[in-house]
Amino acid sequence: MAIRRILIADDEDSIRWVLERSLSRQGYEVATASDGRQALELFRHHQFDMAILDIRMPGIDGLELLERFLAERPDLLVIIMTAETSMKNAIEAMKKGAYDYLPKPFDLDEVDALILKASKANQVREQVCLLKEELREHYQLDRNIIGNSPPMQKLFKILGRVAPSDATVLITGESGTGKELVARAIHFNSPRLGKPFIAINCAAIPRELLESELFGHEKGAFTGASERKAGKFEQAHGGTLFLDEIGDMPLELQAKLLRVLQEKEITRTGGSRTIAVDVRIIAATNQNLQEKVREKSFREDLFYRLNVVPVALPPLRERREDIPLLVDFFLEKAREELQVDTRSCSKEAIGLLQRHDWPGNVRELENAIMRAALLSPDPVLSPADFPDLQGGAERREESLEDLIGSKLRQSLDPVNIFELDNLYELVLHQMERPLLRIVLEKTRGNQVKAAEILGINRNTLRKKLQVLGLKAGRGS
Known part of the structure; x- marks a missing residue:
């Protein structure tokens, strides 16, 4: 004005x-x-x-x-x-x-x-x-991060609390779950909006070059260093530095990163002058950093420095109910970016997509939708437009462990497990009861046969039936 x-x-x-x-x-x-x-x-x-x-x-x-x-x-x-x-x-x-x-x-x-x-x-x-404002609107937490499932609602609450702060964030999740998208959403909904968002993939850069990429170098610092270069920390000054695949950072460089996080200043490779930097750190990994700490391949002190606010992204197979929303989002994206006619997905195709395990998570789903939208001659996508998913056409049956894990996760999500002191016994009893009931039904109440199938002593079986309040059935 x-x-x-x-x-x-x-x-x-x-x-x-x-x-x-x-x-x-x-x-x-x-x-x-x-x-x-x-x-x-x-x-x-x-x-x-x-x-x-x-x-x-x-x-x-x-x-x-x-x-x-x-x-x-x-x-x-x-x-x-x-x-x-x-x-x-x-x-x-x-x-x-x-x-x-x-x-x-x-x-x-x-x-x-x-x-x-x-x-x-x-x-x-x-x-x-x-x-x-346009950037903030484009990166609204619920605009590009799609989902109404309980795991996603929980994620939105965490992001809503952490974004306005300056806290260090560690994002964990399988490949393709959208870790960088979440990092950008945090930055663009923070007071650092308008300042740089700089991303670096620690696994994609050779270890001998990674230090220079992060901290910069002086002219003549090494062969080929023909001029002074500012590193990612300097480039991100005032903004956010996203350290993707932090679990692949070499140990000797982890020590230097820790010192920068503590002192808030860097020294370029080949230089002696310290340079103050004001940078918010968001790190991400698809590895188990706690396991790497136990294996001595990741510094424990750096892990705790990064893990101020942990944000775990759920894999797509644990939020299948979000797939129809994601499909609509990617079809609209295909219309805008690929200039294809408006597409929709049949119920049969949605069913196929929801039954697939998606090892590549949201990224794999996006690729499948964009490819089908581009190649299909029909306005309504059918299962035939997803030939790569039809090998076990109807996705392989979930393992018993997967099914139990999924149900157990749903049951425990609304519960504050830190208030419990007998969770192990409680869960085991709930799993034992249906198992014993099913085996006794199959053996028509024959406890000797049931104990043999279960691989336990008959007296142990009797005691369990009493504890769990199940009818004993006939003895032999």
Whole structure:
């Protein structure tokens, strides 16, 4: 928005008169005040785009006015006028948030140039704000991260709490679950929006080059270092650094990373000068870092430094109910990016997609949908459009362990397990009861045969039947 309304505060009548006359002729709406208190009253009852304040005024001086104005209107453009030959007051004003200063005496061309410069800066600032809003909207936590299942609702709650903070986050999950997408969503919903989001894959860069990529290097630091280079930490200053596949970082580099996280400063390879960095760290891995700590292949102190807020992404097979939503999302994406006609998915195709295990998770599903949308001649996708999924056409049966694990996870999700002290016994009893009942039904109550099938002593079986409250049936 262009500058329209300007407040001028100066105890010199001639300065106020000259500025008001000149700016009014150019179409600006101008209000004037002869001291700080009058300026404060005008500010509180009118909306101004800019204030031009003399630094020396009776009552409230220009620096105090500057602080009060910006406390209520951080977006207000303030120019400080000073007759001091020293730069001390001008520097103080800039530190307190003034847009610029105007030394007295000045000519009107200087004023016009300064206001024009401020107007352009204001327009750029508004464009930046609009871009920030667009980015924030694009990376809304529930816009690109799709799902209504209980695991996803739990994830949204965690992300909603952690995004506005500056806490270090460790994202875990299988390949293809969307770890970088979650990292970007955290960044773009944080106060660091508008600052850099820098990603680096620790597994994709040779170990001898990874240190230079992270911390930068000085000219001549090694063969081929023909010029100074800033590393990812410097590039991410003020923003977020995403360390993907952190579990593949070499041990010797883990020690240097830990020191950077503790000291918040880096030293370029081949250099001696320390450089302060302000960076939020989000790390991700598809490995079990606790197991790597036990194996001594990952530093325990670094693990705890990274694992401030753990975020675990569920595999797609544990949230099959989200697949129809994901299908719709990817079909819309195919329409926009591949310029294909609007597609939909038949119930039979959705059923096939929901029965597949998706070892590549959401990434694999996206590829399957985009490929089918591009190649299918029909507006409605059918199972025939997913030939790669039809080998065991109807997906192989889930193992008993998978089924039990899935049901157990659903049962325990709403429970605070930290309040229990007999979970193992409780779960075992619930699993034993149906098992014994089924075996006794199959053996028509023959306990001897049932004990033989179960691989336990007959007396043990009798005791279990009593404890679990099951009817004993016939003895032989």
